[in-house]
Amino acid sequence: MVRPIFLTSVLLGWSLATATFTGNLNYMSPSAHHPGLGISIRKVAARTYASSPWDPSELSFTHGVASGDPTSNSVILWARAAPYMDNDRSNVTVSGYVDLYSHETDEYVVSSKAPVCVGWKIGKGASSGTGIGDVTDDGTAYTSSDVDFTIKVRGGLAFSKTRGRYDELKHLTDTKLKIWQVEAKNLEPFTTYYYQFSICDSDNTSPIGRTKTIPEKGASVNTTVKLAVYSCSNYPFGFFNAYGNPVRKDSVDYVVHLGDYIYEYANGHYGWGNSFDRIPLPDRDIVSLYDYRKRYATYRTDLDLLASHEQFPWIPVWDDHEVADNVWKSGMASMNNTEDSFIEDGGISVDQRKMNAVRAYFEWMPIRQVDMDDNLRIWRSFAFGDLFDLIMLDTRNYDRGITDVYWNTEYIHEIKDEASRTLMGPRQESWFYHALQKSAQRGAAWRLVGNQVIFSRMNVSISVGSDIVYNHDQFDGYTANRNRTLNTLYENEIGNNIFLAGDSHAAWVSDLVWLGEKEYDSETGEGAIGVEFAGSAVSSPSPAGQNISLLTANAYSSYLQTANDELQWQDLYYRGYFEPSIGYDDVNASFFGLPTSATRNGYEIPLANFTVLAGENRLHRTPDGIAAVGGVVESGSLYGGEVLGSMVALDTETGEWFEYSG
Secondary structure, eight states, rough: OOOOOOOOOHHHHHOOBBBBBSSSSSOOOOOTOOOOOOHHHHHHHHHHHOOOOGGGGOOOOEEEEEEEEEOSSSEEEEEESSSSSSSOOOOOOSSSSTTOOGGGGTOOOOOOOOOEEEEEEESSSSTTSSOOOOOEEEEEEEEEEGGGGGEEEEEOOOSSSSSOOOSSGGGGGGSSOOOOOOOOOOTTOOOEEEEEEEEEEEOOBBOOOOOOOOOOOOOOOOSSHHHHHEOOOOOGGOOHHHHHHHHHHHHSEEEOOOOSSSSOOOOSOOOOOGGGGOSSSSSSOSSSSSHHHHHHHHHOHHHHHHHHHSEEEEEEEEOOOOTTTTOBTBBBSSSSSSHHHHHHHHHHHHHHHHHHHHHHHHHSOOOBBBSSTTTOOOOOEEEETTTTTEEESSSTTTTTOOOOOSSHHHHHHHHHHTTTSSSSOHHHHHHHHHHHHHHHTOOSEEEEEEEOOSSOOOHHHHHHSSSOOTTSSSSGOOOOHHHHHHHHHTTOOOEEEEEEEOEEEESEEEEOOOOOTTTOTTTTOOTOOOEEEEOOOSSSOOTTTOOOOHHHHHHHHHHHHHHHHEEEEEOOSOOOEEEEEOOEEEEEEEEEESOOOOOOOOOEEEEEEEETTTTTTOOOOOOOOOGGGGGSSSSEEEESSSSSOOOOEETTTTTEEEEOOO
């Protein structure tokens, strides 16, 4: 076990409160058992030993606060405390076998000669309604340029104040750090908390954030749990209003993000930010560690994204664009591991680019390490009492077999049914199937599966041509992986399954069914084993085109819905998100569309509502056999139902309803 070591004011010669480098999780490797991807705390400590600390007036919390990956007794807290807005330009921490990742090996880096000391505290809130209130837990940690001045701590996991100190400074210079961590279960389950960071020994503070623990595993949950589900936010395509609307409504408990949090392109490649004064920085296709850090920093200037991070704990996973378009285990659409690609792409390999992307992701996102010896593991699960298990998959980076990278579409079409095809890799697949079975065995009422791409079969020949009718970048290109998943569910009689998906920039609601193997009645939903809710994009454009009209989009949706038996509702027009609400008796999902992302506003249009009753394993139908609540939707195409097209919108800022006219 790896345990953190304390650096006290006596050891370091600083008149500061006791603080730790190891109290900042971002110095660690993204993988707990792959320490080579971490930062050498010994080197950082030695470099800063004789230095004076920063003047607090020179520092600021540059990108708000965030929380994420909640458990029943702890939550990850995040901030960035830096002397400047720009990001660290060193690639040393991902450059391979250097001397323990020492900044001094890079002539271009202006390294921190002193760490930034940051304190944090968390409490249930003051009775006055503002502030932290009585402090439940607190601590201190250091940050530095080595981790782009980011701080990530476990609120609710306190370091021992009576253990963890060695008598000699020599332990700071041992090759193998002897460190340890003591868990103090200070936070209560399913409880709202408020937290704040501060620069040590000063009144320089961050904004106050709000977060929430999840119910204790196995415990009864006395209210519904509400989520906001997002994917695909592209900075130059417009404002991230979708992130802010649940904040203004205060309508959810947690945020689930299914990936494409950033995009890797230069301005103009996929989105023209000049129209909105939203140029993605650095203005080039990103490949280096600095590039990825800067891109996250740019996205975190969006006020609605900042607000969402500040008010809700996030449970995120990546898709492809956190690295590059259509990434798989050995390549991506823009490059592959060949000599020609290495030369053409400026002397960087696929693996190096992935390492850069992963390092920046773990620095900037409020996410825990996962206890596995794979630096790309992000798949994990969360137990929300005995109400549901949230299983978060990685169907992109971990071990995906070759995908459609545009020039090999016919080849992927030929191999899509081969038994070896997998989006997850054998280790993750095995973990996933065991997780589904264990969830049912422990008596969880529901299983929610967060994955990036659409799981259900989708005939999309209207867009890809009649000869190749499927999008092979989704599960349709990996049918054996889908079949193994469905076999696990059907053979073990595991019901009450809700699959969540993003990626496609459109909304899809389907019964979850093994077509060709199990009998299925699209009128009633009989034969299904669950439901899939796939959401649209925060701002990325419709797959039918950025400037498509509502009329044309709905016509395309009608074709898609008709061409796919299990597909009950489809919408191509609106950018947006959806809010699932999970109770023991049912799961309800409300979809919202944004009338415009060209300006920052709080407008949204309720698009459709769906219910899944416990034990039915399908979308609940009206007496007329229609899957949407009330038998109507606002836009798209609903099997057997009515499309209203009323354009009635809610201003989440004022609470007023109005007819949107553009």
